Amino acid sequence: MNFCKLKLIFYMVAIAYLAMSCNTKVQEAEDExxxxxxxxxxxxxxxxxxxxxxxxxxxxxxxxxxxxxxxxxxxxxxxxxxxxxxxxxxxxxxxxxxxxxxxxxxxxxxxxxxxxxxxxxxxxxxxxxxxxxxxxxxxxxxxxxxxxxxxxxxxxxxxxxxxxxxxxxxxxxxxxxxxxxxxxxxxxxxxxxxxxxxxxxxxxxxxPAEEYLTLYDDKDFTPPANYFDQETNYAGRGTAAKTQEMEIDGHARWGHDFKMEVDPYGDSTGFANELKRFNPEQLAKWKAAYDPKNEAFKKAFGQGDESTFSAEKKREIAHWKFNRYxxxxxxxxxxxxxxxxxxxxxxxxxxxxxxxxxxxxxxxxxxxxxxxxxxxxxxxxxxxxxxxxxxxxxxxxxxxxxxxxxxxxxxxxxxxxxxxxxxxxxxxxxxxxxxxxxxxxxxxxxxxxxxxxxxxxxxxxxxxxxxxxxxxxxxxxxxxxxxxxxxxxxxxxxxxxxxxxxxxxxxxxxxxxxxxxxxxxxxxxxxxxxxxxxxxxxxxxx
The missing domain is CATH 3.40.720.10 (Alkaline Phosphatase, subunit A)
Incomplete structure (x- = not known):
């Protein structure tokens, strides 16, 4: 090995040592x-x-x-x-x-x-x-x-x-x-x-953020075992549980919570006003993600008087609401x-x-x-x-x-x-x-x-x-x-x-x-x- 290479190696080792010593002193100062x-x-x-x-x-x-x-x-x-x-x-x-x-x-x-x-x-x-x-x-x-x-x-x-x-x-x-x-x-x-x-x-x-608008689209979440607790009118509990207004299927809103500009019955939800805060690029990505999902739900479950729906259909809608939430x-x-x-x-x-x-x-x-x-x-x-x-x-x-x-x-x-x-x-x-x-x-x-x-x-x-x-x-x-x-x-x-x-x-x-x-x-x-x-x-x- 020639002298120049030895000299270069020496300088590199010296620099590495000084850097390590400096980092050690910084760490010691921080720890004090x-x-x-x-x-x-x-x-x-x-x-x-x-x-x-x-x-x-x-x-x-x-x-x-x-x-x-x-x-x-x-x-x-x-x-x-x-x-x-x-x-x-x-x-x-x-x-x-x-x-x-x-x-x-x-x-x-x-x-x-x-x-x-x-x-x-x-x-x-x-x-x-x-x-x-x-x-x-x-x-x-x-x-x-x-x-x-x-x-x-x-x-x-x-x-x-x-x-x-x-x-x-x-x-x-x-x-x-x-x-x-x-x-x-x-x-x-x-x-x-x-x-x-x-x-x-x-x-x-x-x-959600733009990059996560479609995260979990390929997954179906199973609700908790007591998700349909309201069907028993909260048996075993008192008045407070029975009279709250925080049910996903009942109190959450088609617009604000479920992100629909028009609800399944054709009525405006007011959610379009929330979208006015988005810039054009953000809005385009949002609508590309949510509009097809919303239309697919409406096509699957249709419109009409919910009071006439079967118990099975009501449960399917409640399941969809849970998943959207x-x-x-x-x-x-x-x-x-x-x-x-x-x-x-x-x-x-x-x-x-x-x-x-x-x-x-x-x-x-x-x-x-x-x-x-x-x-x-x-x-x-x-x-x-x-x-x-x-x-x-x-x-x-x-x-x-x-x-x-x-x-x-x-x-x-x-x-x-x-x-x-x-x-x-x-x-x-x-x-x-x-x-x-x-x-x-x-x-x-x-x-x-x-x-x-x-x-x-x-x-x-x-x-x-x-x-x-x-x-x-x-x-x-x-x-x-x-x-x-x-x-x-x-x-x-x-x-x-x-x-x-x-x-x-x-x-x-x-x-x-x-x-x-x-x-x-x-x-x-x-x-x-x-x-x-x-x-x-x-x-x-x-």
Missing amino acids: KPPNILFIMSDDHAYQAISAYGHGLNETPNIDRIANEGAIFTRATVTNSICAPSRAVLLTGKHSFINGKVDNVQPFDWNQDNFPKLLQANGYQTALIGKIHLDGLPQGFDYSMVLPGQGNYYNPDFLVDGKRTRFEGYVTDITTIEALKWLKSGRDQDKPFALMYHQKAPHRNWK IKDYLRTIKSVDDGVGEVLDYLEANGLAENTIVVYTSDQGFYLGEHGWFDKRFMYEQSFRTPLLVRYPKEIKPGTKIDKLVQNLDFAPTFLDYAGVATPKEMQGESFRKLVSGESGEWRDAVYYTYYEYPSVHMVKRHYGVATDRYKLMHFYYDIDEWEMYDLKEDPSEMNNVYDDPEYAEVRTMMHERLVELREKYGDSDENDKKYLDAYLEARKK
Whole structure:
């Protein structure tokens, strides 16, 4: 080998060594910081629609990475299953009746403490990008780019530090692009960061991205076993289940939900107005995907008076409605999963994965045809439970499974704990840091729930309740006074109210005692119920 070649090899080895040494120093510097926090929240994402939970509906490989490389929570729950109140709870670490945001109508007080404010005051750089569904300029963030209200799937407006700006494209993709942009160039890289990366999807009305408009067209989904629950008028349940307005076959709309511009009876649905937001290219792709499917349905089932249809034909139509709903719902989740993958890849490519706590969750659960329903609101299991996956390589072993009753109430104290910031006494949640690391198995054995937004859309009656690992007790009030209790071990689908069953008399007594304890612990009362009812009814008059 000649001298020139030896010299070249020496230089190449030296450069490689310097690069490796430099990368090592960058990694060491990153690891010396307090942990970064990446809080990913989607809207109405049912745990049943995350493949890590094993329900077999769809594949979410990127979200599953968080579970595989960290922890999956099987009994994570919410304190109030509706969008804005859930988000207020996660920010403040306080129940709805304490932070004041009990429903989607009452204003939210941004002046109260929240965990991003406390992180900010302790050296973190903070950002909120996506959906928050709380009026007013977000406080606690160095940068905010949020959807006004529910926002739009196509060509959405965002409030960028309070200034309204229209973005061309699909909302899920835009939210991901802007989150990555902030991570790459919008933050001070010498500071730890806390990024709240919040997707609109899969919130109603489930408009998929252009590339997924025909995903699942070749698949027929089987509805849940109790999809036709309304045929028995919800036997075994009380008034609340019977009088809700969230049935896929009955309350979902031909236009807004099933994407028809003209319904099977030849009437305009108004959905064409929603399509006006699309640009010509988007609209052409949308119509190419949906028009043939809609016409095929009309040809197969025809028009006429539904009351004259046979039971078999009614069931076939209900089955079609379920498939239109679930396919659109899952299509929007595909884009969410893509975005999660892009952000996780960025963390890994830039030496941030080891020192970043990554959380994936939803603002609550959702019904995917169970009991024949869509939406949430009830304390019944599918809306009460929410997905929760957490990765932090420094403390959480891959494949960890947690079956304790963690709530969205616990996010704020947990993030503050990881950051080394004292938790204010008024926060009512608990840090689950030691629980998920395996350092401690001690945890609460019961959780408390409230729901206030009635009378309103979907007509789910006001109720509060307590749940343990096995039992659930609920009180429906205001215009009724009914109690329901379920044994989740014997009846996981909550089909049989055992409140008046003599065999459960001791359990009922115990659950009432637990309910009283938790109402006292968290500061709830009948006076709170009346106060927020009066405020809600007064707001509706306006």
